Every structure is written in structure tokens, then in C-alpha cells.
Amino acid sequence: MNRRLAQGYQGDSRDPEHPETTAVVALGANLGDRAATIDEALRDLGRMPLTTEVRAAAPIESVAVTVDGPDADAPGYLNTVALVTTRLAPSVLLGYLHAIEARHGRERRERWGDRTLDLDLIAYGEVRSSDPGLLLPHPRAAERDFVLGPWLVVDPDAVLPGVGRVDALLENLSGGGS
Template identity: 45%
Template sequence: MTVFSTNGPQSDPTVQPVPASVVAQVDAADSTLSNPKQAVVSLGSNLGNRLETLQGAIDALEDTPGLRVKAVSPVYETEPWGVEPGTQPSYLNAVVLIRTTLPPSSLLERGQAIEEAFERVRDERWGSRTIDVDILTYADVVSDDPLLTLPHPRAHQRAFVLAPWHDVDPQAQVPGQGPVAELLTDVGRGGVRPRADLELRLPE
């Protein structure tokens, strides 16, 4: 098994999306996505215009050479994870299904570039953030690399990940953990609520 190592823009969040060497490799496959892999990405925001930021991150993903956004979940509002209640604003969360010819390490770099473009600050582990871009799964890859652990090591414990993930892909599986539907039943939906009044757009 191959083990792989995964920041509302100031100007354009799609500028320099991935290193030039990677762009050169995937440009030719951009129109057809020859032999793409499916990946699942979680998005969260609890600062600024949260919905606009989530949409901006989705659009930036779609603008990445060698990547196509295939489905976007409904929006959920959730209580912040790992902090005292009432100490941070609530999050808006969503899950995105993508098809990509990028390897996991380059997909990680792209997610981090989107976070940086939206001025994500990393002062504390569970701190507020304009945008959080997490790779949940990449095909069936399992990796314990500390730079990018796959599947995401805490995805199976988090209702704010599992609820939108189940909505966008009811048959989804977390490698090594089981069906998302069963994991969501085990975790429950406490602290998360659907926001039917808010909608994210699938890029055209």
C-alpha cells in the first residue's frame, strides 16, 4: 500500500493553486479527468460571512486544475468542538464530494492554500477560523502519515461531519470504521442542526 503525506480571498483564491510541477502534470487531464479518484472534503467556518466563505472555498476547489466538485451537501449549523459552550460563534459546516487526479499530498496543499487565501489563523488548536478545509477520505487510501492521516482520524466521531456527509452520500463508508450511516447513529445529532434556509451552489 502506498502511504501518502495533506487557507474569501484577498485577491483570487485560485492563484497558484498547486505547485507548478503538479499543474503541469494535471493540465492535460483537466478536461477529462482521466482515471480520477474520489475524495471527500469537509468545510467549516465560524468567522465573518460564513456562507459566502464556504461557497468561495467550493468555487476555489472547482477552479483547481485536475479537480471537479461533484456534489455539495446541505448546510449545518453546529456548536464549536472542544471549547466551552458560548465562547465561540457557531459554525456552518458542509461536505463536498470531489473527483481529482491530484495525489493526496497536492490536494492537501490546495486545501491549505484556500485556508491561507481566506486568512485562516492557527493561533490555537480549537480556535475560531474563517475556513477549515479537511480531507476526510481519498479513495480507499489508509495512511498514518502525521502530515495527512487518512481517513481523517476524528471524522467518525463528529456529527458535524457525519450528518452532511450522510446527506450527500447515504452509502458512504469510512475506511476501517464502517458506514457513515451507522457511525452517525452511534454519535447522534446533538449540537448540529440543518439550515434549510441556507444553500451552497454546485459550481457549473
């Protein structure tokens, strides 16, 4: 099921100084009312300035991934992926994602720990960045079925820039690749 949120700025996408770009944002939560948090975070994405559309896959359940690998004993995650049509620069968009996380009680205490909300900028158009503060595309996206699966739901032709087609990446993860 796709969701369409068309709140926010309705500017001229033909403005060459600030062209619209599709950003891929992964959302996850494993603490509190996960579904309500994901729904509200999607609404928050739609309220960002210079953002004209947010489309997201229905959330899926996944096992928590910790520094030591998958942990079936940890609280499970609810995950989805949203395509965000925006004219925000990638670094500005990342700042908004962090602010949305904070508004939902996200605390960064331990790497890959439990969280009320996690928003990851997976891709921003074709932009590639090796800046430690803004790695694009997300360096572990190709390894995460809970990112790739929902992404395919909202964009069956999705491509992870510099890596490959999302359907092929997901097939490789499931053991179907060569």
C-alpha cells in the same frame, strides 16, 4: 440540497497513471461571513486542476468544538461536506486545501480555535495513511456529526475507510447504536 460544480480539468478519467478518485472534504467556518466563505471555498475546490466535479450538501449550523470540548459560548460554525472528484494526489490535494484556507484568511494560532475557514481532508478513496502530515482517513471524522450528517446527504452509501458505514457511525453518535 446538493450543489454541483463542474469547473476545472476535464481530462480522461481512464488514464491508469492518474485515476480519478473521490475525496471527501469537510468545510467549516465560524468567523466573518460564513456562508459566503463556504460558497467561495466550494468554487475554489471546483477550480483546482485535475478536478472534474464538486458536490456538496447544504451547510448546517453546529456548536464550536474546542480542545476542552463543545463550547456553546463560542461563535457557531457553518459546516458542510464536499465530494471532490479529482486526479490530484492526496498530498497535493491537501496542499491546495491549505492554500484555499490561507486565501480566506485562515491563521493557525491555536489548536481548534475560531477560524474563517477550515478544510479537512476526511477521506481519499480507500487510501489509508498514518503519516503525521497526511492522516487518512481523518482520525476524528467518526466522532463528528457535523461531518457525518452532511456526508450522508451527498452520499447515502458512504463508508469511512477502515471504520464503517457513515449512517451507522452517525446513528451511534446520536445514541441509536448498540
